[in-house]
Amino acid sequence: MGLLYGLGLRIMNFMVFFLIVIMLPGLPPRTTFPFKEYIVTPPKELKGALEPNFHLEGAERLLEGRVYGPECLIARNNEIYTGIHGGEVIKLTTNHVTHVTKIGQPCEDIYEESRCGRPLGLAFDTQGNNLIIADAYYGLWQVDLDTHMKTLLVSPAQELAGKAINRPAKIFNGVTVSKQGDIYWTDSSSDFTIEDLVFVSFTNPSGRLFKYDRSKNVSEVLLDELVFANGVVISPNEDFLVVAETGALRLTKYHLKGPKAGQSEVFVDGLPGLPDNLTPDAEGIWVPLVLSTDSEHPNGFTLFTRFPSVRLFLARMLALFELPFRYLNSVYPNKFSQRFVHFVGHMESISVLAPKRITVVRVDWNGNIVGSLHGFDKTTASVSHVLEFQDFLFLGSPVNQYVARVKSPKSKQPTLKVRNVRVEGDGLEASIGAPPPRATTTPKPKAATTTTTPKPSTTPKPTTTTTQKPTTTTTTTTKPPTTKPTTTKPPTTKPPTTKPPTTTTTTTTTPKPATTTTKRTVPEKPAPVEEPIPSDTKPPKQEKLKVINKQGVNVEL
Template sequence: MSKSTHSSSPDSPTPSTTTRSWHLGLVLSAVITVVIALLLVHFDTYDPAPYSSDELAKKPVFEVPRANPLVLHGSEKIGEGRLLGPEDILYDPKLGVIYTGCSDGWIKRVSMNHDSVVEDWVNTGGRPLGLALGHSGEVYVADALKGILKITKNGEIEALTDEAEGVKFGTTDAVVVAKSGILYFTDASWKYDLPNFALDLFEGRPYGRLMSYDPSTSKTKVIARDLYYANGVELSPEQDFLIFCETPMMRCSRYYIQGEKEGLIDIFIDRLPGMPDNIRYDGEGHYWIATPTEHTYEWELARKYPYIRKFLGILEKYLRRPSVEKNSGTVVVDLDGNVVARYYDPELKLVTTGIKIKEHLYLANLVQPFIIRLNLTQYPATAPSTTK
């Protein structure tokens, strides 16, 4: 028998030639991408600002007395597939349900029983973010696109306000209702809408506002302006002050509603271990501050150098910004702003609300199709010496 052999024709590329061509094409593609990115960085008008020396000053990093760094262990998913980007959580103890606003415009109600039945309640036609319960069972909504809305118990929607001092809200973010009936809320950025929130953070200019709305007069008042992405807002138990968060600054401040300090603003907690989003009071002497991402060395560099933030902004606008969020969760602080505990997980990203309801922690987020629930009795935060 004769043995057949296969030989390449003189014109056929050898494997080594094919490999070299593939590597050359890959390198060329990478070079072109880098050149385009550099040109965009040079010519694009997007212009991040330097932070002041006070904002960049090193601040002490506090110790967290207790932590649960593996929140996903033992947790369960509530409403999986039915809750698209549930950004905030509002508990109604009378009805025994939680409300949450989703990216498809729906405000949904979820029963608190073991079945966790999800009900499509009202669709705002926008993007509902912060939620607050009124004194007669109505729900107030900070809708990123529509402004402040009131929804009656029967599901009827009333638009209350969407501008202040002639400036439209860019990203209506969080809302609370005082005993007086006055609504306090934040406009995270009058310049950027929600899909472009990262551009606000990278630009480094204070476009956020804290405002109030008085239903008796239909007047909207700007309480504080020039805030860095004004986010979550919550009232103190005595309602003598309210707390609001500034995301890129990793801090929450107090605005005094009444008393000797009425009208003044001071720092409630600074240098959080992550960027704060919503803040919730649990009725038991603790605030729960959600952190969509942990503070990183990379973000510290970006805060220091505007050129880095411009590059990140260009990626956000034209290409795709790399995902750097990690160790998302919630920080627990007492009434004086002292850190008590932290719940987080390396696999968690963009947690926007942490709220304790009875013995469970509920975590909402901006992108996942469910709410996370964790039994705090079974999976508590523990001291560092016993944390695995």
């Protein structure tokens, strides 16, 4: 009885404390929308197109220890562009890495991220040699790659329209550009910056999808209350957009044209992880899962979506836990407090609960999951972007201190049924050649079966090896028997009743009798036809890389 009484007393005390925390007004954090219930589809089972494999294991680590957090990767003219922690955008060419631009201010370490800047989304402009950058803290920028002049398009202090209320964007994330120059971009949260990412997982959805009008310098909201809006891509016909809702484990489709213009619907849901940046091509979309999840390993975004009071309690408790460290840093700035707040806010504290699985999903433009790539070793800790370039998959990550690279899956491999994947960006050539055409296989003809029999000018004797040779090239789809002059035996049947074995042959001129012995050799299988790789996408030579850091120091890789 005493044990039950003590247990009941503790439960009652906790309930009183719980009610005080969730009902006391004025406690942090403050959110745009009140806490309410919302539903997230559970992750799909790993079977069928999601069946596990080991394609992502054993990845090469490029620039290890020299880059931190290459979040997004895009390529053009044999150069790869990426943004890293510290606010810099760099490009990797055939033999070195160079600085492109920096949006934020000078800083010392990643725990000063709000000062450094954090480039999350990159896209090549279609209206000039510009790079469009979505910096999480500093807004949407345009950088001229010829003059390196920077232009601010959307400021983080600017009030932006919403479906419910107007408020500034807090996390500038994904970006894509249409052929006409329209810029579509996402704001992941209207409540917290990426420095307080953990709070976004507890609060109600406040992400948005925007269209930026260059002529009016205005951003029009297309979708609101998205569950952490992230990567965004435009379809090949530019009739709809696909945006990743990271916290909802889904992709959402927004119609730009047609009878459904202005409407949205679920494109893919129940992904076995949190989708991040999206990479489009003519056949579909690469969907990297930055954090895996399954029925046994739920994540913070989906764990308490049906229990708003629990989410409010956890968010307030976490804010109260951080409060003394934030106050101490405001009075006496120190690295310890800054590192602690950064560790908690960036969800590094809860990422250890995720399953040790790295997954990239392949989705076609009809919203079907058609393939997936997996890895279970520690060569790649997290994947936020996939770039197919020069027969490789380059894998971006917000936490890795390197750029991972694995071989691109080939058409003969059953793990991924896609071909001719293109490099992201405007005016790019195919990163790998077109797949070999399927050879038309025809069963070998039997001796008693004849499809066509050319009439020779003279009837050859059955005991001779002399054959007729047409003056033009013949197209053969089957493997004829090889005739050897020293081993050929006459047929056992009478010549008038025996038909020589033939193949389906097309000739354009009358055959000309020949007296020479001809030996025809046909390969067992048709030789594969490979499309030549364009000059601007040839694999770079295996040379040492050099990193040119902000101070101008060259570092050989």
